[in-house]
Amino acid sequence: MQPYSYSTSYSPFELENHLPSTRRPQELANDLAFTLRCVNRHSFNLALMKYINFSGFLITGQHSGTHWIKWMLSHAIAHHYGVPPPRYFNNDSSNELIGHPKHPRPYPTLPRIASSHSIPPYALQWNWVRRVRKPPPYAVVVRDVRDLLISNYEKWRTTYNVPFSHYVAGDPLGKAYVCDAWWYVRFANRWGDIAQRHPTETLVLHYEDFRKAPGDGLRRICDHFQLEVMDVDIDAGVAVGSKEIMMRHQDPNIDEKPVRPDGQGDTGFSQDDLAMLGGILHRHLRHDFGYAYFERPRGFTG
Template identity: 35%
Template sequence: MSYAARVWNDNWMNFSVLRHGAFDGFLVTSKNSGTHWMMYMFAVALADTYGVPRPKYFSENALRPYLGSPTDEPVYPQLPRLARSHTIPHQLANWGWARRLGRLPPYALCVRHPMAILASHHAKWEYDIQVDWREYLKGDPDGKRYRCDLYWLARFWNRWGEVEAAYPSSILRVHYEATRADPRGTLEAIARHWAIALTPEALDAAVAAGTKEAMALKVDPEAEPNVLQNRQQSLQELFSGEAMDIYASRVRELFRYDLGYDFMTPPTA
């Protein structure tokens, strides 16, 4: 399958967006962009605001009662219906009549600088993919070799960039780096976008629960063990020489939207 064929398949054959109308808000995240962290903080804030138990862990399964899969049944009926996904939306999301018919919800689109995503993903999954850094950067146009690479990121960036350009008020773009700088502000912004009134006390508790030290005490023993991985090399080291040449070439070839990032400058966060 060529890259163009994979793009067509993503844009026209993924009908999961049709399930989104059942929700009050939808969290869409690019991979390795602080998904578990964001979900855990928001779940704690929801739990404290609505008087339900906090999640025991920050694993995907532990967070499903608060921000679940689109196919999950509600666990706490008093909570707003929220879901999350890494989905690349169907072309239907570009058309006003289809959006109205599907009652698409407001989206919080959480992204991170692609350099940091790639470095984090390789550090996390190197034991599984078993390729060196430069080989990984070359990517797989067919989308079969890696869970996430530059080709996947381009497909995600371009589709959500298209939807955001057409319906900017429906999407709140959230940068991981800004969340690192002001997690409370990000939680407040997402809550406003979804018309959810989180209490100030719940927001304070969520930020406290979302520190790396606090989350290290909430690791699910039955979940994947490497969510809180730590990369050893700096982005400046990783994206230099031939590796930077590979990365820059792919970016110029594949990306049509930047979602607010300077692709060629490593982030500081």
């Protein structure tokens, strides 16, 4: 499969072309801290293992269309089953048809679909664990890390209150930012491992493909979860997916606005930023999911 190269502001293999030649002491310290954190979190954070009795589990990377995809899929399901769709996409009502596993179910007879940004533990890929506790089918949505980082920084830049270059360097301990390059590496590596070992049960979709053809993406999710929705239901979901419509369905009582108008923000990568990001990915990323981060594909390219 050819690498993805959706981001028009980036040339293929750009990150690899800007790799630093040697690692500085701070990078060595960051790498060690990150490795120890991964071993700890992925060994003992077993929360995702609790949730098994679901028709499907939608897993999205941070800033990879979570609200948008949930909103469209909720409307498709609501249209098929004749129930009211969520009123808003950014408050608790957005979880009525697809939500956090702990969220109450107003329609117990409908398929049970969960949504999360969760990073799976090592145990989820073990065959003997899956025989004991059969997990639901997962649909995992990924996005080019360069666009993901810009989107996250633009949303939280006032809270972070640091230059973009500081944010690109990130925090290997995972304390400073909602999401950064180190979080992305954890997410991509763990779900890449799962998808590589259990491809039938794990559907990987690219956010960029969703942007090009949202109906196709919704159909693939529905088929993977074995939801008996019709094409007319998919069309009903796509029909409400524009930014203009979604901005009219943001809860006015919530300050955080997940949907930003197109063109908002002026963040961009410098050559030093690309070198920093390229170094992190080169040293730690095992699965590139088909994006053009490196000259040669790595791991699961789905």
